[in-house]
Amino acid sequence: MILQKLSAMGHMTINVDAMTVKTWIEGLQDMSPEMLKNGLKKAMEFTGYMTLPAFRELCRFQPEDFGIPNVRQAFDLIYKTQFGKAGDLGHPVVYHAMRECGVWDLKNLGEQEAYRKFEYHYDAMSKRYMAGEKLDIPVVQAIPEKVERERTPQEMEELKKRNIEAMEKLKELFK
DSSP, X not given: OHHHHHHHTTSSOSOOOHHHHHHHHHHTTTOOHHHHHHHHHHHTTOOSOOOHHHHHXXXXXXXXXXXXXOHHHHHHXXXXXXXXXXXXXXXXXXXXXXXXXXXXXHHHSXXXXXXXXXXXXXXXXXXXHHTTOOOOOOXXXXXXXXXXXXXXXXXXXXXXXXXXXXXXXXXXXXX
């Protein structure tokens, strides 16, 4: 089926012998149906004659297949958003790589060293995400400006007592 589709796209000759079919079947055994679909989708843009190693490479999921920006874009975005404070980091992989790297290190290491450290964590987080691990960005709840609550009678008495004492001290100052 895959060889027929590739042939229809013009990547292979239609006359495929039994040995070629056997080689391709064995060569694609370890690929999941999702990976094979990914390879066929990418084969539409492929130019040239399709080989088994070339098709296997097309089947492999790449970060861009998941909307993950490249590491340089992610690194620059972190600085642009002031380490996630001034805006959205765009993708959970960017947030988790920044967190794993450590904001203090990103701010205080030289750019080259910070980039190397970020790149390591970014690669690890990208692989985890592409393997299906769910990486959520935590939602930070805003603190209300003013919290209203009822005061107990004891608190009211204590507040009243302190206010009276403060007024007495003020009277003493203006005598």
